[in-house]
Amino acid sequence: MKTVEDKLHVNVPPIKIQGIKTKLVPFIKDNISFDKNGTWFEPFMGSGVVGFNLAPRNAVFGDVNPYIIDFYNKLKTQEITPKIVREYLEEEGAKLADTPADKNSYYYTVRDRFNKTHNPLDFLFLQRSNFNGMVRFSKNGYNVPFGRKPNRFRPALITKITNQVATTQEKILQNNWTFQCAGWQDLLKSASDKDFIYLDPPYIGRNTDYFTSWEENDANELANFFNEHQNLHYALSMWYKNKYRKNDHLSQWNGKMVTNEHFYFVGGHEENRNSIIEALILNC
Ligand SMILES: C[S@@+](CC[C@H](N)C(=O)[O-])C[C@H]1O[C@@H](n2cnc3c(N)ncnc32)[C@H](O)[C@@H]1O
Incomplete structure (x- = not known):
C-alpha cells in the first residue's frame, strides 16, 4: 500500500520526531526561491526531512540535540x-x-x-x-x-x-553537507546573503522539550535577529491557526506569509476531522 509520503514523492529519513514536516515538503518546495548556488542552512534540522528532500549541493544542518547530529555524522x-x-x-x-x-x-x-x-x-x-x-x-x-x-x-x-x-546516506555522500551540534545563533554565524535559511523552531508552549526548552524569549530573539538582518534570505515554518487559536507570535515577523491547510483526525472518525493552518513566512 502506498503511504502519503510515497504519493508526495518525499524521502522520509530514518529518525522520527514530533513536528516532522514530511507532508509540508511539497508546499515548502513550491514556495521558496532558492537557486541552489548558495548554501542551504537548516539550524533546527530535527529529522532533516526538508533539507534532505530539497537536496541542495551545499548545506549546513544543525540542531542542539547532539544525538541527531551524531547519527547523521556517522552516516557521513x-x-x-x-x-x-x-x-x-x-x-x-x-x-x-x-x-x-x-x-x-x-x-x-x-x-x-x-x-x-x-x-x-x-x-x-x-x-x-x-x-x-x-x-x-x-x-x-x-x-x-x-x-x-x-x-x-x-x-x-x-x-x-x-x-x-541507504537513501539518506547516498544523498549525504553525493553532496557537500555538514552536521553541527550548535544553537541557531552559532550555526548562522557564517551565513551570508547568497545563502538560504530554512527555520523550523519548536512551537512555543507545545512540544517544547525536544532537548532543551524553547520559550517566548527564544522565539522573540529569533524574530528580532531576522528583522535586523534583512539581507539574509529565509523561510520560517510555523502554525498559523486552528479552530480555537491563532498564533499571535507571527505578527513579529516582517516577511510575507503563505499558508497551507492540513487535516488530521482525532480518533479516526470523520466527524472529528480537525484542521490546522500552517504558515510559511518568507522574505524573498
Ligand atoms: C520542530 S523541530 C524541527 C523538525 C524538522 N523540521 C523536521 O521536519 O523533522 C525543532 C528542532 O529544533 C531543535 N532546537 C531546539 N532549540 C534549538 C536551538 N536553540 N538551536 C538549534 N536547534 C534547536 C530541536 O532539538 C528540534 O530538533
Missing part, C-alpha cells in the same frame, strides 16, 4: 551503514519481541543503555519503537515511553528503515 563517515542497521535491528528487535509491552520491556533496557552510552543505533531503535516518534529529554536523559508494540521490528519495517538509511 560510514560508521553506520544499511547493513549494520539491518543486523542491529534484527538482533535487538528479536530481544524486544521476547519481552512484554509493560515496564519490563526490553525497550527500557535499551533506553537505560542509551542514557549511559549514547549509542546512535540505540537512538534509532528508541525513535522507531517509542510512543509516537517523540524526542524528549529531561535532566535524567531520554524519557519517552515505549510504544507498547513488542513485535514492532517485523521484517517489513526493518527493510523500510534500512532503505531510509
Whole structure:
C-alpha cells in the first residue's frame, strides 16, 4: 500500500520526531526561491526531512540535540551503514519481541543503555519503537515511553528503515553537507546573503522539550535577529491557526506569509476531522 509520503514523492529519513514536516515538503518546495548556488542552512534540522528532500549541493544542518547530529555524522563517515542497521535491528528487535509491552520491556533496557552510552543505533531503535516518534529529554536523559508494540521490528519495517538509511546516506555522500551540534545563533554565524535559511523552531508552549526548552524569549530573539538582518534570505515554518487559536507570535515577523491547510483526525472518525493552518513566512 502506498503511504502519503510515497504519493508526495518525499524521502522520509530514518529518525522520527514530533513536528516532522514530511507532508509540508511539497508546499515548502513550491514556495521558496532558492537557486541552489548558495548554501542551504537548516539550524533546527530535527529529522532533516526538508533539507534532505530539497537536496541542495551545499548545506549546513544543525540542531542542539547532539544525538541527531551524531547519527547523521556517522552516516557521513560510514560508521553506520544499511547493513549494520539491518543486523542491529534484527538482533535487538528479536530481544524486544521476547519481552512484554509493560515496564519490563526490553525497550527500557535499551533506553537505560542509551542514557549511559549514547549509542546512535540505540537512538534509532528508541525513535522507531517509542510512543509516537517523540524526542524528549529531561535532566535524567531520554524519557519517552515505549510504544507498547513488542513485535514492532517485523521484517517489513526493518527493510523500510534500512532503505531510509541507504537513501539518506547516498544523498549525504553525493553532496557537500555538514552536521553541527550548535544553537541557531552559532550555526548562522557564517551565513551570508547568497545563502538560504530554512527555520523550523519548536512551537512555543507545545512540544517544547525536544532537548532543551524553547520559550517566548527564544522565539522573540529569533524574530528580532531576522528583522535586523534583512539581507539574509529565509523561510520560517510555523502554525498559523486552528479552530480555537491563532498564533499571535507571527505578527513579529516582517516577511510575507503563505499558508497551507492540513487535516488530521482525532480518533479516526470523520466527524472529528480537525484542521490546522500552517504558515510559511518568507522574505524573498
Ligand atoms: C520542530 S523541530 C524541527 C523538525 C524538522 N523540521 C523536521 O521536519 O523533522 C525543532 C528542532 O529544533 C531543535 N532546537 C531546539 N532549540 C534549538 C536551538 N536553540 N538551536 C538549534 N536547534 C534547536 C530541536 O532539538 C528540534 O530538533
